[in-house]
Amino acid sequence: xxxxxxxxxxxxxxxxxxxxxxxxxxxxxxxxxxxxxxxxxxxxxxxxxxxxxxxxxxxxxxxxxxxxxxxxxxxxxxxxxxxxxxxxxxxxxxxxxxxxxxxxxxxxxxxxxxxxxxxxxxxxxxxxxxxxxxxxxxxxxxxxxxxxxxxxxxxxxxxxxxxxxxxxxxxxxxxxxxxxxxxxxxxxxxxxxxxxxxxxxxxxxxxxxxxxxxxxxxxxxxxxxxxxxxxxxxxxxxxxxxxxxxxxxxxxxxxxxxxxxxxxxxxxxxxxxxxxxxxxxxxxxxxxxxxxxxxxxxxxxxxxxxxxxxxxxxxxxxxxxxxxxxxxxxxxxxxxxxxxxxxxxxxxxxxxxxxxxxxxxxxxxxxxxxxxxxxxxxxxxxxxxxxxxxxxxxxxxxxxxxxxxxxxxxxxxxxxxxxxxxxxxxxxxxxxxxxxxxxxxxxxxxxxxxxxxxxxxxxxxxxxxxxxxxxxxxxxxxxxxxxxxxxxxxxxxxxxxxxxxxxxxxxxxxxxxxxxxxxxxxxxxx
Amino acid sequence: xxxxxxxxxxxxxxxxxxxxxxxxxxxxxxxxxxxxxxxxxxxxxxxxxxxxxxxxxxxxxxxxxxxxxxxxxxxxxxxxxxxxxxxxxxxxxxxxxxxxxxxxxx
Numbered sequence: 319x320x321x322x323x324x325x326x327x328x329x330x331x332x333x334x335x336x337x338x339x340x341x342x343x344x345x346x347x348x349x350x351x352x353x354x355x356x357x358x359x360x361x362x363x364x365x366x367x368x369x370x371x372x373x374x375x376x377x378x379x380x381x382x383x384x385x386x387x388x389x390x391x392x393x394x395x396x397x398x399x400x401x402x403x404x405x406x407x408x409x410x411x412x413x414x415x416x417x418x419x420x421x422x423x424x425x426x427x428x429x430x431x432x433x434x435x436x437x438x439x440x441x442x443x444x445x446x447x448x449x450x451x452x453x454x455x456x457x458x459x460x461x462x463x464x465x466x467x468x469x470x471x472x473x474x475x476x477x478x479x480x481x482x483x484x485x486x487x488x489x490x491x492x493x494x495x496x497x498x499x500x501x502x503x504x505x506x507x508x509x510x511x512x513x514x515x516x517x518x519x520x521x522x523x524x525x526x527x528x529x530x531x532x533x534x535x536x537x538x539x540x541x542x543x544x545x546x547x548x549x550x551x552x553x554x555x556x557x558x559x560x561x562x563x564x565x566x567x568x569x570x571x572x573x574x575x576x577x578x579x580x581x582x583x584x585x586x587x588x589x590x591x592x593x594x595x596x597x598x599x600x601x602x603x604x605x606x607x608x609x610x611x612x613x614x615x616x617x618x619x620x621x622x623x624x625x626x627x628x629x630x631x632x633x634x635x636x637x638x639x640x641x642x643x644x645x646x647x648x649x650x651x652x653x654x655x656x657x658x659x660x661x662x663x664x665x666x667x668x669x670x671x672x673x674x675x676x677x678x679x680x681x682x683x684x685x686x687x688x689x690x691x692x693x694x695x696x697x698x699x700x701x702x703x704x705x706x707x708x709x710x711x712x713x714x715x716x717x718x719x720x721x722x723x724x725x726x727x728x729x730x731x732x733x734x735x736x737x738x739x740x741x742x743x744x745x746x747x748x749x750x751x752x753x754x755x756x757x758x759x760x761x762x763x764x765x766x767x768x769x770x771x772x773x774x775x776x777x778x779x780x781x782x783x784x785x786x787x788x789x790x791x792x793x794x795x796x797x798x799x800x801x802x803x804x805x806x807x808x809x810x811x812x813x814x815x816x817x818x819x820x821x822x823x824x825x826x827x828x829x830x831x832x833x834x835x836x837x838x839x840x841x842x843x844x
Numbered sequence: 845x846x847x848x849x850x851x852x853x854x855x856x857x858x859x860x861x862x863x864x865x866x867x868x869x870x871x872x873x874x875x876x877x878x879x880x881x882x883x884x885x886x887x888x889x890x891x892x893x894x895x896x897x898x899x900x901x902x903x904x905x906x907x908x909x910x911x912x913x914x915x916x917x918x919x920x921x922x923x924x925x926x927x928x929x930x931x932x933x934x935x936x937x938x939x940x941x942x943x944x945x946x947x948x949x950x
Contacts, residue, residue, distance in 0.1 A: 666899075711898070729935065750935045755909070785864070788894055789926070
């Protein structure tokens with residue numbers, strides 16, 4: 319289209335006159351002068367070689383100043399030599415093989431590998447090569463445009479490593495019932511992330527604090543073992559928390575010298591810092607969960623024996639997921655004339671909720687034993703919740719031991735289910751708002767008989783609530799399950815608890831008035 | 845893992861909530877309500893909400909109390925039968941009044 323290039327003419331002409339002044343490059347080949355000027359000015363490294371693929375291979379006939387800058391080589395040292403002078407031990411042979419295949423077949427090539435600057439410093443390069451064809455379609459030259467992508471490669475590896483850590487932390491928090499497994503999951507992710515950032519060798523994570531659980535995780539990054547395993551070096555970075563405490567270290571080992579030089583220390587440090595943060599976060603979270611659970615277990619009563627004529631069963635189950643522990647409670651208090659059952663749920667979870675729970679439970683038991691009227695007890699509990707800046711729901715039932723009379727009071731809590739041979743129904747109680755929000759409202763007693771052989775089951779919403787399902791459906795399901803329930807109360811409670819969704823913590827307490835001995839057989843002892 | 849909760853403000857002093865108000869999403873709603881002045885006659889449209897957990901109720905209750913203290917008010921619009929039942933079970937029917945129409949909020 320531009321007419322034949324005639325170097326000796328000093329210009330490129332067409333029908334309409336001179337198009338370009340031309341210049342020659344190292345092999346005497348002519349290029350338009352404006353094109354050379356553009357190549358000389360651009361910041362993109364460009365290298366032009368001959369098209370000899372057979373040994374000794376292509377020869378460099380032109381490089382621009384940007385190329386000199388990137389490779390730190392004078393043009394005089396490069397022109398006339400093979401592009402192989404840029405390669406070294408870390409250069410990916412498979413990429414070079416593909417390059418030769420593509421060019422032999424007349425296809426353009428693009429790829430990424432590691433090249434070396436004049437002083438031996440390796441760097442990541444992305445480059446593409448296009449053949450220049452003559453009038454007969456035969457390649458005369460290859461034009462390679464190149465880019466130093468070291469910063470991008472490093473940033474992408476750090477991004478992937480951090481993403482991996484975040485994902486692992488979410489997974490670890492989701493499986494807290496096995497704390498060692500959760501920490502192991504996280505350490506593996508640290509090793510994988512550090513290995514990804516290092517790019518070579520083996521990554522090993524070591525924790526200094528033995529109370530943190532499993533101490534090590536490691537991964538191999540190299541597909542091949544080091545050429546000489548006797549002569550290897552390592553890079554070690556500390557995992558330091560923001561408060562300056564070092565919790566362990568990451569070691570990249572089994573490295574050759576040149577591989578070590580390729581590792582970006584600031585990136586590795588960054589991953590180590592993030593690792594310290596997520597490991598500390600997980601450990602702290604697990605510590606809180608353990609503390610809340612211990613507090614919970616210490617506070618909840620052990621119901622070994624029920625008063626004559628009654629059967630009592632109770633359970634507390636922490637939620638499966640992390641902090642879902644610490645808000646629910648139950649209690650069984652015997653007085654001279656009644657069994658008092660309490661079940662409640664402090665809003666929120668964790669140590670704060672467990673602390674309020676302990677306070678409410680202690681207060682309730684003390685006030686009941688002191689014979690305080692129910693409305694005053696609710697008032698005391700309401701103030702305790704306001705003090706702790708939280709709210710709680712609670713049901714309190716007073717089951718007479720010398721009559722069928724049962725009275726139930728509720729502050730925003732789910733009603734109990736009554737069940738027996740006539741089926742199961744929710745007891746229609748009239749709740750007042752939750753504790754902490756009473757504003758002087760007094761609880762009203764719902765009076766309901768508990769006949770011989772009948773049971774009442776009190777529970778927190780963890781028993782019936784399922785994500786995405788309206789609460790009434792969960793209540794219906796519970797009633798359906800209890801409608802046909804028979805056998806020891808313990809077994810019935812186990813059965814309804816086994817079908818809960820287990821996300822939230824759950825407290826259950828149930829009481830059954832035994833059938834009168836002269837009418838029915840007593841239930842067989844367990 | 846957490847359900848998504850969309851809260852937009854189609855009119856003055858009107859928040860429309862779409863999604864489940866549970867432990868994970870309740871803080872989102874709380875933040876949006878916190879932006880509403882305490883003397884506002886706030887309506888919260890729950891037409892797109894079928895599930896409110898105890899954490900969600902706590903947010904609504906706290907909002908009602910803040911608005912009442914500030915001379916404003918809170919009404920729930922478009923509450924489903926399920927939500928109404930939930931309010932009754934929680935003893936909150938009197939504290940979180942329902943309204944049938946958007947009324948002067950619209």
